[in-house]
Amino acid sequence: MNKTSDEAVDDDPSVFHCTLELRTEGDWCRGLARVEEDGRILFDEWIATRALIASLLGNTQEPVMTCSCTVPECAGFYDQESRLSENLVHWSLRYEGRDLDLLFDRNAYEDAALAVLKHFRSHPWEDAEFGTVPYEYKEFEDFAKLVDNMLASSPRLAEKWNAPQIATRPAGGGS
Numbered sequence: 001m002n003k004t005s006d007e008a009v010d011d012d013p014s015v016f017h018c019t020l021e022l023r024t025e026g027d028w029c030r031g032l033a034r035v036e037e038d039g040r041i042l043f044d045e046w047i048a049t050r051a052l053i054a055s056l057l058g059n060t061q062e063p064v065m066t067c068s069c070t071v072p073e074c075a076g077f078y079d080q081e082s083r084l085s086e087n088l089v090h091w092s093l094r095y096e097g098r099d100l101d102l103l104f105d106r107n108a109y110e111d112a113a114l115a116v117l118k119h120f121r122s123h124p125w126e127d128a129e130f131g132t133v134p135y136e137y138k139e140f141e142d143f144a145k146l147v148d149n150m151l152a153s154s155p156r157l158a159e160k161w162n163a164p165q166i167a168t169r170p171a172g173g174g175s
């Protein structure tokens with residue numbers, strides 16, 4: 001346990017090179033992890049955007065994957081950690097009784113995360129009662145401030161945020 005990204009090996013059955021695919025569903029943020037080798041989906045569940053933001057900035061033990069009720073264990077996720085290295089984002093977690101190490105290409109992970117954050121940042125909500133993103137923040141301004149602080153503290157992310165290739169309307173947007 002507690003392997004670093006460098007020590008993770010390809011022939012370990014619990015280590016997967018994955019892509020993180022994120023989407024919006026109304027005020028919800030949802031994400032799936034797809035195994036690059038065979039396209040298999042390991043899980044498709046709700047995303048805690050506070051933890052997602054933390055994982056873009058460094059190492060965190062805040063659970064990124066969660067349940068619609070905001071209790072990660074309710075959706076089967078335990079012991080989540082995310083570690084950032086030069087080229088990888090490395091999640092370790094226990095899901096459905098299995099210890100998994102998921103290795104994401106850092107650039108692709110950042111692009112996916114920034115696209116959904118950009119969507120929510122540009123679609124302020126008012127008095128929302130439902131949705132993982134409103135659940136996490138008292139007010140839209142709290143979310144906006146967190147995103148803006150993230151961009152202020154990371155020139156790398158700010159540059160991507162302002163780059164034209166990041167979609168401003170991911171699937172599931174709309175009015």
Ligand SMILES: [Zn+2]
Pocket residue numbers: 067068069070071074075
């Ligand atoms: Zn639940």
